[in-house]
Amino acid sequence: MANLQRMTESRLGEILVHGGLITSQQLDEALAEQKKGDRPIGELLVNRSYITERDVAEAITTQFGLPYLSPTQYYASPSVMKLVPLEFMRKHRLVAIDKMGEVLVIIISGPVDSSVLDEIEKMTGSTVQVYVGMAREVTETIDKLAGERSEEHTSELQSHS
Secondary structure (H helix, E strand, O other): OOOOOOOOOOOHHHHHHHOOOOOHHHHHHHHHHHOOOOOOHHHHHHHOOOOOHHHHHHHHHHHHOOOEOOHHHOOOOHHHHOOOOHHHHHHHOEEEEEEEOOEEEEEEOOOOOHHHHHHHHHHHOOEEEEEEOOHHHHHHHHHHHHHHHHHHHHHHHHHHO
């Protein structure tokens, strides 16, 4: 069973404030905006240009004690990425990147509930190994995969006609 354990009781915003990356006032502004919708605090802070995506990723690695891995620097096998549905990856802001034996490597771009990781383990029959990446890179990797799947589907349709 997958489980993300916080290495610190501090929340993401608190880590960023304590690290001197944002002020308490900037965090309060972003938290007020977050109450109006369901966007992650890290995304709101990046959109306000208070911090970078890399700052968010580093704070998450601190928060959960997870290693950083850029999906753009890693060859992601399309067969591995087919194990987890595209819409599931988009919804949870994660990407399946590699499978080694019974271990499925995923990269998250923000905090993910343990139940999501449990669901991935059930659907793939694999144990999940979690890394942290930047949101933009995870999204770009999913978009690239979606394009490859679309081309693959078109090729299949043409070969059957």
